[in-house]
Amino acid sequence: xxxxxxTTSTRLDSYVDRYAARTAGMTASEIRALFxxxxxxxxxxxxxxxxxxxxxxxxxxxxxxxxxxQHHGAEALQYGSGQGVPRLRxxxxxxxxxxxxxxxxxxxxxxxxxxxxxxxxxxxFCDPGDVVLAEAxxxxxxLGVFKAFQCDVVHVExxxxxxxxDALRQxxxxxxxxxxxxxxxxxIPNFHNPAGVTLSGERRTEVLEICRAADVLVLEDNPYGxxxxxxxxxxxxxxxxPDGVIYLGSFSKTFSPGMRVGWALAPxxxxxxxxxxxxxxxxxxxxxxxxxxxxxxTQHDWQGQIKELREMYRERRDAMLQALEDLLPxxxxxxxxxxxxxxxxxxxxxxxxxxxxxxxxxxxxAYVPGTAFYADGFGSSHLRLSFCYPTPERIREGVRRFAxxxxxxxxxxETFGATGPVAGLPAGPRSGYDAPSSDLS
Amino acid sequence: xxxxxxTTSTRLDSYVDRYAARTAGMTASEIRALFxxxxxxxxxxxxxxxxxxxxxxxxxxxxxxxxxxQHHGAEALQYGSGQGVPRLRxxxxxxxxxxxxxxxxxxxxxxxxxxxxxxxxxxxFCDPGDVVLAEAxxxxxxLGVFKAFQCDVVHVExxxxxxxxDALRQxxxxxxxxxxxxxxxxxIPNFHNPAGVTLSGERRTEVLEICRAADVLVLEDNPYGxxxxxxxxxxxxxxxxPDGVIYLGSFSKTFSPGMRVGWALAPxxxxxxxxxxxxxxxxxxxxxxxxxxxxxxTQHDWQGQIKELREMYRERRDAMLQALEDLLPxxxxxxxxxxxxxxxxxxxxxxxxxxxxxxxxxxxxAYVPGTAFYADGFGSSHLRLSFCYPTPERIREGVRRFAxxxxxxxxxxETFGATGPVAGLPAGPRSGYDAPSSDLS
Numbered sequence: 001x002x003x004x005x006x007t008t009s010t011r012l013d014s015y016v017d018r019y020a021a022r023t024a025g026m027t028a029s030e031i032r033a034l035f036x037x038x039x040x041x042x043x044x045x046x047x048x049x050x051x052x053x054x055x056x057x058x059x060x061x062x063x064x065x066x067x068x069x070q071h072h073g074a075e076a077l078q079y080g081s082g083q084g085v086p087r088l089r090x091x092x093x094x095x096x097x098x099x100x101x102x103x104x105x106x107x108x109x110x111x112x113x114x115x116x117x118x119x120x121x122x123x124x125f126c127d128p129g130d131v132v133l134a135e136a137x138x139x140x141x142x143l144g145v146f147k148a149f150q151c152d153v154v155h156v157e158x159x160x161x162x163x164x165x166d167a168l169r170q171x172x173x174x175x176x177x178x179x180x181x182x183x184x185x186x187x188i189p190n191f192h193n194p195a196g197v198t199l200s201g202e203r204r205t206e207v208l209e210i211c212r213a214a215d216v217l218v219l220e221d222n223p224y225g226x227x228x229x230x231x232x233x234x235x236x237x238x239x240x241x242p243d244g245v246i247y248l249g250s251f252s253k254t255f256s257p258g259m260r261v262g263w264a265l266a267p268x269x270x271x272x273x274x275x276x277x278x279x280x281x282x283x284x285x286x287x288x289x290x291x292x293x294x295x296x297x298t299q300h301d302w303q304g305q306i307k308e309l310r311e312m313y314r315e316r317r318d319a320m321l322q323a324l325e326d327l328l329p330x331x332x333x334x335x336x337x338x339x340x341x342x343x344x345x346x347x348x349x350x351x352x353x354x355x356x357x358x359x360x361x362x363x364x365x366a367y368v369p370g371t372a373f374y375a376d377g378f379g380s381s382h383l384r385l386s387f388c389y390p391t392p393e394r395i396r397e398g399v400r401r402f403a404x405x406x407x408x409x410x411x412x413x414e415t416f417g418a419t420g421p422v423a424g425l426p427a428g429p430r431s432g433y434d435a436p437s438s439d440l441s
Numbered sequence: 442x443x444x445x446x447x448t449t450s451t452r453l454d455s456y457v458d459r460y461a462a463r464t465a466g467m468t469a470s471e472i473r474a475l476f477x478x479x480x481x482x483x484x485x486x487x488x489x490x491x492x493x494x495x496x497x498x499x500x501x502x503x504x505x506x507x508x509x510x511q512h513h514g515a516e517a518l519q520y521g522s523g524q525g526v527p528r529l530r531x532x533x534x535x536x537x538x539x540x541x542x543x544x545x546x547x548x549x550x551x552x553x554x555x556x557x558x559x560x561x562x563x564x565x566f567c568d569p570g571d572v573v574l575a576e577a578x579x580x581x582x583x584l585g586v587f588k589a590f591q592c593d594v595v596h597v598e599x600x601x602x603x604x605x606x607d608a609l610r611q612x613x614x615x616x617x618x619x620x621x622x623x624x625x626x627x628x629i630p631n632f633h634n635p636a637g638v639t640l641s642g643e644r645r646t647e648v649l650e651i652c653r654a655a656d657v658l659v660l661e662d663n664p665y666g667x668x669x670x671x672x673x674x675x676x677x678x679x680x681x682x683p684d685g686v687i688y689l690g691s692f693s694k695t696f697s698p699g700m701r702v703g704w705a706l707a708p709x710x711x712x713x714x715x716x717x718x719x720x721x722x723x724x725x726x727x728x729x730x731x732x733x734x735x736x737x738x739t740q741h742d743w744q745g746q747i748k749e750l751r752e753m754y755r756e757r758r759d760a761m762l763q764a765l766e767d768l769l770p771x772x773x774x775x776x777x778x779x780x781x782x783x784x785x786x787x788x789x790x791x792x793x794x795x796x797x798x799x800x801x802x803x804x805x806x807a808y809v810p811g812t813a814f815y816a817d818g819f820g821s822s823h824l825r826l827s828f829c830y831p832t833p834e835r836i837r838e839g840v841r842r843f844a845x846x847x848x849x850x851x852x853x854x855e856t857f858g859a860t861g862p863v864a865g866l867p868a869g870p871r872s873g874y875d876a877p878s879s880d881l882s
Contacts, residue, residue, distance in 0.1 A: 015710050018624065018658070020568045020590075026717040053518055061518070062510035069503035077494055077502070077697035112553055112723040119722050123589075127461045141724060148564075148721045149461075183459065217459070256518035258728035269456050276467040280589045281560045282553040283582060286727050287699035 021128070025147040029372070034357055038366035044398030046385040047366040049193065049341055051253050055308055057300065061256075064295040072291065080287035082279035083271075084110025084263070088294040092263050096249065099225055100239035103265050109274045110285045114223055114250040114262030118142050118186075120277045121219055121246055121264065122149045125183045131175050133185040133216070135163055137344070137373030137382070139193045142186055142221065146375070152180070153375035160335065162199030163187060165206040172214045184217040184246075190234055191224040191340025194373045194384035198234065198338055208241050218245045223253050223262075226306050228339035229314040243267050251293055253341075254306050259289040313341070319392035320385065323399035329407050334385075341388035344370075346381060348410060353383040356409050365401035462569070466588040470813070475798055479807035485839030487826040488807040490634065490782055492694050496749055498741065502697075505736040513732065521728035523720035524712075525551025525704070529735040533704050537690065540666055541680035544706050550715045551726045555664055555691040555703030559583050559627075561718045562660055562687055562705065563590045566624045572616050574626040574657070576604055578785070578814030578823070580634045583627055583662065587816070593621070594816035601776065603640030604628060606647040613655045625658040625687075631675055632665040632781025635814045635825035639675065639779055649682050659686040664694050664703075667747050669780035670755040684708050692734055694782075695747050700730040754782070760833035761826065764840035770848050775826075782829035785811075787822060789851060794824040797850050806842035 038045050068076055083089070089105035096103055111117040118141070126132065128150035134142065136155030146153050154175055157167035168185070175182050187207070189199040199207065211218050220237045228234070238247035250262035264274055278285065296302065320343055324334055331348030345367075347353060354369035370382030385402075387395055479486050509517055524530070530546035537544055552558040559582070567573065569591035575583065577596030587594050595616055598608035609626070616623050628648070630640040640648065652659050661678045669675070679688035691703035705715055719726065737743065761784055765775055772789030786808075788794060795810035811823030826843075828836055 015708070018566060019714065020564065020566055020571075022568075023565050023714055023718075026565075026714060026721065028713070028717065050520055053515060056514070056518060058510055058514040061514065062507050065510060066503050066507045069499055069506060073497070073499040073502065074494060075699075077497060077699040079491055079693075079698045112727065115724045116722060123461065124464050124467075125459060125461055127463075130461075141721075144721045148718070252520075256729070257520045258516075258518040258732075260723060260725070260727040260729075267456070272469065273460065273464055273467060276469065277464075277589070280467065280582075280585045281557060281722070282701060283556045284701070286553065286701040286730050288697070288701075288730055288733070289727050291699075292729070 022148055022150050025150065034361050035366065037361050043361065043364045043366055044390055044394050044401065045366045046387070046390070046395070046398045046402070047368045048389055049386055050389050051257060051309075051341075052312065052389050053256060055305075055312060056256065057305070060300050061292075061296060064299045065292050068291055068295045076288050076291045078287060080284045080290070082284045083275045084108065084285055085287065085290040085294060088261075088290050089263075091294055091297045092249065095226075096236070096238075096247070096265065099222070099233045099236040101236050101247065101265070102239075103242075107265055107268055107271050109264045109266065109271055109278060110290055111262045111264060111278065112282065112285055113252055113257070113260040114221065114248045114264075115141055115145075116260075116281070116285075117248045117262050117264040118145045118219075118221065120274050120281065121184075121248075121266075122146060122151065124270070124273045124277050125217075126151045129180070130183045131180050132183055133168070133171055133175075134375070135187060135192065135195065137194050137370060137379055138186065138375075139188060139221065140368075140372045143373070143375050146186075151183070155374060155376065155378070156185075158192070158195055158197060160197055161203055162189060162192065162197050163203065163207055165203055165210060168207060168210050172210070172216060176214070182214075182216050184219045185211055186219045186221065187237075188221045188223075189225075189237060190222055191227060191337055192342070193224070193340065194342050194368070194370075195344040196335040196337035196340065196342045197344075201234065204235070204237055204240070208237060208244070212241070212244055219248070220245050221248045223248075223250045224340035225249075226254055227310055227313060229310060229317060230338050238265060246270060254309065255293060255296060255302070259293050260286065261289050261293045310339075313339075313388060316387040316390075316392055316395060319395045320387040320399065323396040327396075327399050327403040329403065329410060331410075332406070341386050343385045343387065345383050345385055347383070347406070349381070350413050351406065351409055352380045354380060356405060359409065360402060360405045363401045363405045365398045365405070367402065463589055463591050466591065475802050476807065478802050484802065484805045484807055485831055485835050485842065486807045487828070487831070487836070487839045487843070488809045489830055490827055491830050492698060492750075492782075493753065493830050494697060496746075496753060497697065498746070501741050502733075502737060505740045506733050509732055509736045517729050517732045519728060521725045521731070523725045524716045525549065525726055526728065526731040526735060529702075529731050530704075532735055532738045533690065536667075537677070537679075537688070537706065540663070540674045540677040542677050542688065542706070543680075544683075548706055548709055548712050550705045550707065550712055550719060551731060552703045552705060552719065553723065553726055554693055554698070554701045555662065555689045555705075556582055556586075557722070558689045558703050558705040559586050559660075559662065561715050561722065562625075562689075563587060563592065565711070565714045565718050566658075567592045570621070571624045572621050573624055574609070574612055574616075575816070576628060576633065576636065578635050578811060578820055579627065579816075580629060580662065581809075581813045584814070584816050587627075592624070596815060596817065596819070597626075599633070599636055599638060601638055602644055603630060603633065603638050604644065604648055606644055606651060609648060609651050613651070613657060617655070623655075623657050625660045626652060627660045627662065628678075629662045629664075630666075630678060631663055632668065632778055633783070634665070634781065635783050635809070635811075636785045637776040637778035637781065637783045638785075642675065645676070645678055645681070649678060649685070653682070653685055660689070661686050662689045664689075664691045665781035666690075667695055668751055668754060670751060670758060671779050679706060687711060695750065696734060696737060696743065700734050701727065702730050702734045751780075754780075754829060757828040757831075757833055757836060760836045761828040761840065764837040768837075768840050768844040770844065770851060772851070773847070782827050784826045784828065786824050786826055788824070788847070790822070791854050792847065792850055793821045795821060797846060800850065801843060801846045804842045804846045806839045806846070808843065
């Protein structure tokens with residue numbers, strides 16, 4: 001019964017032509033190896049989207065969870081409902097009320113992080129070849145899901161006020177003229193990942209009107225909405241359009257990503273499908289984490305905690321913007337985020353962000369090249385810088401290192417012409433799928 | 442911006458033709474409403490597959506998790522690897538060693554319960570129309586996944602020694618002759634859900650030989666393997682065939698389902714695909730639950746705990762078998778489980794288990810009709826009885842009530858001929874998808 005080495009390799013190779021067609025799109029990002037290096041302590045990572053949870057009151061969390069096990073252990077350790085813990089779904093409605101959403105807990109489905117919500121919505125709606133509209137650029141983890149379900153992503157232009165309504169109109173018209181079917185518009189209205197911009201109030205109204213007129217469902221992904229630096233939370237798209245919007249939220253950025261508790265708020269009929277999809281995917285989301293999150297919300301001043309988080313991230317955003325202003329060579333431009341984790345940087349003409357990445361990592365600084373955030377290989381002259389995780393001092397040091405690498409690159413280009421592929425990395429456009437984990441580095 | 446009632450209903454209705462083709466197969470089971478009734482305390486539920494976790498040492502669990510938050514809170518509450526916590530994957534290898542498996546932690550992928558492992562494997566391997574072989578009957582939650590991915594399930598006969606090798610040979614030959622592609626054999630070798638039977642040692646060798654010769658991958662689902670009543674754990678199929686078997690395990694039945702921690706052990710190339718699929722589905726499985734399970738395994742005599750669970754479930758199995766023997770009318774037969782949670786009952790000719798269910802629930806006893814466990818509408822003269830959750834006394838009372846309902850049904854049939862649909866429930870074969878949650882009632 002022992003397998004021979006020869007058999008082994010034959011069988012291993014033979015898997016290649018056994019996978020589903022969707023699996024062809026699941027390939028490890030070529031920048032993944034670099035991120036393994038980037039996670040070394042001597043590297044300043046401006047790449048990752050990990051929240052900084054060092055300020056969490058571990059004593060409060062520990063005692064809330066200790067109580068939970070002692071008093072409700074038999075429930076917390078047991079299977080639960082496929083839709084999620086009822087009490088938590090009520091609390092989720094309280095959270096959403098901060099953004100003007102009036103919702104019933106019956107219409108909330110708890111998911112394994114909001115990543116799983118994107119997955120379940122796509123699973124329920126998208127056949128291969130269906131079109132999903134998404135901002136240009138868009139969240140790498142969502143693009144991965146759309147690719148895994150063989151959707152055709154059509155990007156829609158943004159500017160400093162978010163999604164451009166005219167571009168949305170044109171994109172819808174073009175897709176519909178081509179006879180293809182749009183399943184939804186995937187949008188991150190607040191403190192966009194990776195672009196750092198926010199959809200203005202006027203545009204919210206306009207985007208909803210366009211989508212209503214064209215009968216396009218909106219998938220509103222809002223992990224950062226409560227992390228604004230300058231004002232009260234913006235009114236959610238869902239607040240003004242209960243029937244045409246599926247809203248996604250998460251506790252990953254306001255409490256703990258390790259709990260993996262996110263949610264979808266959906267029109268009733270869609271909610272039923274999402275619950276069935278959730279049961280098929282996991283039977284039920286983790287009961288233990290859900291009850292832990294619920295206990296935290298009950299026993300802690302979570303709104304006060306979010307306020308502290310906002311202050312911390314604002315300080316880091318300021319450090320990032322100041323460092324960019326002080327240290328970057330002429331020819332760069334960047335967005336000014338009013339919340340969230342990210343700045344989107346545009347490089348001087350002719351500089352390729354992915355080609356430059358190995359040199360940056362060698363200089364002990366990491367970022368995510370812009371191509372990760374496009375389904376179509378665009379984005380090579382852009383990159384995402386995150387300010388969520390490192391301290392202000394490290395952020396400035398990271399930008400200093402980055403500026404040095406960029407200046408050297410610009411000099412090289414001045415001397416020898418366009419920079420090319422380095423260290424085996426292709427530089428040009430490609431249909432790159434830089435897997436979600438690049439977002440966690 | 443407020444939506445009009447008319448608009449609302451139009452938009453809601455309009456979702457119907459927007460879903461993906463796969464979603465057509467996601468419909469709520471018609472017996473689901475009955476299970477909502479069956480969860481009332483006055484009903485003895487012999488339907489659910491919920492483990493009895495009342496014996497868990499909540500003080501140990503609470504203190505292990507308290508320590509975890511105190512000493513490793515920043516890690517436990519943060520994002521983790523898409524593959525799962527390294528230390529836990531080592532411990533999973535220790536668990537699998539009890540069944541003769543020698544594996545490397547690199548080849549383990551942690552999943553949100555083993556349900557998600559079935560989902561990810563199917564996602565990676567199956568295109569619409571691909572064939573999955575499965576025992577007749579098979580696990581309702583796996584059938585749901587196969588249906589959601591539009592697979593074509595071909596059932597293979599079992600007897601008291603599990604999967605029948607000749608039937609497997611014939612099924613493979615028939616599918617291959619028809620030009621269709623078999624992606625894998627899905628099998629539950631130990632204490633089968635729902636059939637209660639176990640694949641004998643000789644047949645394990647034979648099944649592996651058949652699959653190797655026909656180049657058919659085996660998906661070995663083993664949630665109950667350590668819960669045998671009479672002997673040491675059987676040797677896993679994976680133990681003798683590292684390259685042709687994907688093995689699925691779970692902590693749901695040996696520790697806590699509320700943690701939602703299961704795993705897949707896969708050949709290296711497949712493992713890479715599963716990690717990418719996991720990242721697309723959830724970014725990473727819940728770090729917090731994984732570390733909690735790991736702390737429990739480290740700080741508690743988990744093998745001693747499993748021994749206690751075995752004793753408890755053996756006592757309940759004995760109560761179930763004794764009650765069936767003492768109380769059931771002639772004409773019934775049932776399997777004798779040597780572990781796990783379930784007995785599979787065959788009714789006297791002409792009695793339809795699904796048609797009888799409303800009468801059983803009215804008489805305050807619940808079970809799962811056999812049709813739930815077939816992809817093809819077969820199984821109407823069978824049903825699954827679970828002995829995992831109620832006490833021995835309640836089990837006997839449940840069987841007493843069941844026997845009363847069955848006797849009345851047999852009398853009716855004697856007087857009026859075949860029993861028909863009752864209370865809106867179709868009685869005949871149908872392609873019923875009795876959703877996974879029916880397994881949790």
